[in-house]
Amino acid sequence: MSEKEAETPGKRTRPGPRKVTPKYLENAALFYLQRFATSAANLRRVLMRKVERSARFHGTDPAEGAQWVDALIARFVASQLLDDALYAESRAQSLRRRGASGRTIALSLRQKGVEGEIIDTAMAAADEAEEKPELAAAARLARKRRLGPWRAAEGRREARERDLAALARAGFSYDVALAVIDAEGPADLEGEGSL
Template identity: 60%
Template sequence: MTRDQPPARKPPRRVTAQYLENAALHYLQRFASSSASLRRVLMRKVDRSAQAHGTDPAEGARWVEDLIARYLRSGLLNDTAYAEMRAASLHRRGTSTRAIREKLSAKGIGRDEADRALETLDEEVEGDLNLTAALALARRRRLGPYRLPEKRAEFRDKDLAALGRAGFAYDIARRVVDAEDPDSVE
């Protein structure tokens, strides 16, 4: 091997039902996942194997669907619990409800399940979801009442824009940025 040539890439393993099960279990040990995300990961392995070894992608897809159905029945995969956990995590980081819905949708969570997850979160959180999330984002990014007092007026518009880009309504962004201290936000 010379310097001009990149190292040769190892060919993917031939996909079998047992290989997919091992890969799925390993993936689920490392990451919380929705059934759609796990399906995407496993189908990528099936497609790579089909290209490299000429295996039947339809057979691999059947194995993946059987595996996911079995994991859903056994409770190893639970889209509702995943949606609730992910929504709570995103809310703590300061993500707006609109952005939470979009991120859950990108992970393959349906609109109804996303709405249920947000309803559950709303029951657990005191106050308005978007307001508490905006305060969390302001704290994390040091915006509005978390900024040094002498710099607040100078950065007011930038702070409003940052909250707007994060998906918060102008009214909520204005209430957070113009608050004297975080506790004074109604």
């Protein structure tokens, strides 16, 4: 018993990570996929963290664990449990509906390990429903955050620069932000997609 454990009587110590086996990795991957949609590269990162923790704690071979993870990912891709194109398209559409800019969506997908070609295809699919998808997404975000035309009329002029900055930080171009923030009212933007 360490000194720290002796100082805090009654406090249970947390057990270390489980030893990684092929079956454990498969169960962990399936449990993760039940809760989250993900890309193959992101699932690989999640599983490799488990392998690395097991290697540090139990002294297992991380190279062997990496082989198990690669075989598991290949099997899941072959059986279509993992489909980067489907994941990217669904994620892009979801983010677009929430008012995310094209830059934000592409960055989010890149961070999850989705390849550039797949991102481009997913963005095209997400944007085909609207004539001006960036403007429609910016209008959705402005409505959600009560910026520009959705702000009370008396405080609108004073908040103009802050509203423009909020849309710029969200990844929208200056022209798109200006079109949304300087619109007379929400009715002027209603034709820009389903707001």
